Amino acid sequence: MEKTKRTERITAVTRLLTDNPNQLFTLPYFCGLFSAAKSTMSEDIAIVEAALKKHGLGRVETLAGAAGGVRFRPMLSRKDAFRQVEDISRELCDPQRLLAGGYLYWSDILSSPDIARRMGYIIAGEYYDAGADFVLTMETKGIPFALMTAQALGVPLIIARRSSKVYEGSAVNINYVTGRGSIETMALARRAVKPGQKALIVDDFIRAGGTARGMMSLMEEFNVEVIGSAFMLAQENPSERHISGDTSLMLFSESGPDRLLVRPAPWLSQERDETL
Amino acid sequence: MEKTKRTERITAVTRLLTDNPNQLFTLPYFCGLFSAAKSTMSEDIAIVEAALKKHGLGRVETLAGAAGGVRFRPMLSRKDAFRQVEDISRELCDPQRLLAGGYLYWSDILSSPDIARRMGYIIAGEYYDAGADFVLTMETKGIPFALMTAQALGVPLIIARRSSKVYEGSAVNINYVTGRGSIETMALARRAVKPGQKALIVDDFIRAGGTARGMMSLMEEFNVEVIGSAFMLAQENPSERHISGDTSLMLFSESGPDRLLVRPAPWLSQERDETL
Numbered sequence: 014m015e016k017t018k019r020t021e022r023i024t025a026v027t028r029l030l031t032d033n034p035n036q037l038f039t040l041p042y043f044c045g046l047f048s049a050a051k052s053t054m055s056e057d058i059a060i061v062e063a064a065l066k067k068h069g070l071g072r073v074e075t076l077a078g079a080a081g082g083v084r085f086r087p088m089l090s091r092k093d094a095f096r097q098v099e100d101i102s103r104e105l106c107d108p109q110r111l112l113a114g115g116y117l118y119w120s121d122i123l124s125s126p127d128i129a130r131r132m133g134y135i136i137a138g139e140y141y142d143a144g145a146d147f148v149l150t151m152e153t154k155g156i157p158f159a160l161m162t163a164q165a166l167g168v169p170l171i172i173a174r175r176s177s178k179v180y181e182g183s184a185v186n187i188n189y190v191t192g193r194g195s196i197e198t199m200a201l202a203r204r205a206v207k208p209g210q211k212a213l214i215v216d217d218f219i220r221a222g223g224t225a226r227g228m229m230s231l232m233e234e235f236n237v238e239v240i241g242s243a244f245m246l247a248q249e250n251p252s253e254r255h256i257s258g259d260t261s262l263m264l265f266s267e268s269g270p271d272r273l274l275v276r277p278a279p280w281l282s283q284e285r286d287e288t289l
Numbered sequence: 290m291e292k293t294k295r296t297e298r299i300t301a302v303t304r305l306l307t308d309n310p311n312q313l314f315t316l317p318y319f320c321g322l323f324s325a326a327k328s329t330m331s332e333d334i335a336i337v338e339a340a341l342k343k344h345g346l347g348r349v350e351t352l353a354g355a356a357g358g359v360r361f362r363p364m365l366s367r368k369d370a371f372r373q374v375e376d377i378s379r380e381l382c383d384p385q386r387l388l389a390g391g392y393l394y395w396s397d398i399l400s401s402p403d404i405a406r407r408m409g410y411i412i413a414g415e416y417y418d419a420g421a422d423f424v425l426t427m428e429t430k431g432i433p434f435a436l437m438t439a440q441a442l443g444v445p446l447i448i449a450r451r452s453s454k455v456y457e458g459s460a461v462n463i464n465y466v467t468g469r470g471s472i473e474t475m476a477l478a479r480r481a482v483k484p485g486q487k488a489l490i491v492d493d494f495i496r497a498g499g500t501a502r503g504m505m506s507l508m509e510e511f512n513v514e515v516i517g518s519a520f521m522l523a524q525e526n527p528s529e530r531h532i533s534g535d536t537s538l539m540l541f542s543e544s545g546p547d548r549l550l551v552r553p554a555p556w557l558s559q560e561r562d563e564t565l
Binding site: 020112163170 | 295299300305307309322336339340344346388390392393394396400401402403406432433445446447457478480481
């Protein structure tokens with residue numbers, strides 16, 4: 014079989030690893046793909062690892078042992094994460110985004126593949142070692158952000174619905190009280206998740222946390238452990254909050270009837286323990 | 290400034306290009322990033338282009354001129370596309386997926402980041418040169434597939450809602466007749482799109498095409514041209530179809546009360562004009 018050049022292997026390995034985040038590739042797999050020796054392939058991977066690390070483009074990890082292999086974890090340095098969240102915060106402060114009733118128009122931000130992907134990288138960076146089996150979100154607006162987080166974590170996305178649908182088969186329905194005091198329904202197909210799994214809740218927005226607590230109750234019904242929750246935007250100092258320990262990217266506060274202040278969450282400006 | 294090695298530049302360029310699909314990077318941008326001469330950088334990019342092409346991992350394109358630059362377009366060869374769609378088709382034929390009433394359970398397939406991404410690459414590969422300004426979908430189930438298609442095309446995703454929401458501001462509402470004969474509403478915020486733009490419709494499923502035609506009517510209200518429509522799954526030989534010229538990945542037919550046949554769409558087994 015034709016021998017491949019190092020530059021060719023490095024390009025292909027970079028693309029394969031980064032296009033399949035958090036998925037383990039074995040060394041023999043790459044050796045077979047490029048007809049290369051293990052030692053050669055290990056050198057290639059070390060080069061890719063060092064280059065991505067140096068340019069803040071994510072982390073390549075090599076796991077030793079029989080079940081070992083190489084995987085790529087998308088990640089932003091805290092500095093890059095803060096700067097990107099700051100850009101979006103500034104955008105959200107635009108007075109033209111404020112609608113009647115004090116609502117914020119940000120559907121364009123939420124469904125931007127580019128923003129969803131980058132915000133997903135930041136959240137994934139906080140949860141790689143938590144071992145989530147899937148990401149759970151509630152339809153509709155949080156889906157892009159949740160999907161991109163799930164992609165970075167290399168796990169499925171599960172979408173809870175506002176009501177059970179005939180095309181989802183038998184479902185578990187729960188009722189929950191929203192932050193605005195109304196009673197709503199949330200539904201999930203019985204076969205969507207398995208008992209004993211671990212869930213990471215990801216959604217666009219949290220105020221009092223009624224919906225988030227609803228998702229937690231739903232997971233209880235399935236005997237699924239919730240290992241954390243992450244939101245794009247959270248109310249700063251809400252009068253009540255039904256959940257705790259959530260990871261939010263931005264905080265908002267109302268400063269007068271026609272002004273909304275949005276800022277990056279303080280944890281983003283703290284140094285991480287480890288260097289990226 | 291420190292000089293960089295070719296292998297380091299190639300790794301970083303591969304990641305930067307592939308993480309920002311269909312976005313134009315200028316040569317001077319890369320030269321500045323790596324303190325490299327234009328001729329060196331051009332050679333690097335030629336290596337990345339050849340390696341990705343050889344391994345069927347997508348296409349790097351160099352555009353000459355003042356507005357020129359380099360971009361990456363995710364793409365699958367027809368052979369790979371067919372094989373991947375065939376795998377999903379086979380999975381969908383599993384009798385356990387058939388629900389009461391003849392419905393198909395495939396929420397897990399639709400919200401898999403991995404499947405959505407790969408199916409998005411295939412659809413994007415058919416529409417790169419059509420010049421869509423955005424991808425339009427109707428909530429909820431098609432969102433992951435539509436988002437990944439939009440990401441590959443490097444354009445925003447716009448999500449039409451079942452009803453207008455207070456947090457989306459003033460909206461355009463239309464009524465449409467579904468394939469099952471009921472009258473439904475579809476809504477989109479006025480500020481979501483601009484007159485004169487071009488839309489690519491992407492959704493999970495098409496039977497008679499009522500919802501798709503609804504999306505077309507909605508776009509007419511905004512003076513937006515629909516340049517195409519793409520679906521993950523389409524009914525084969527429906528008794529009526531309200532739209533034409535759609536690109537579908539899989540076709541299904543009902544063969545008896547408790548059996549559904551799903552197969553890759555025939556165009557996937559045809560050779561493309563150009564080689565990937």
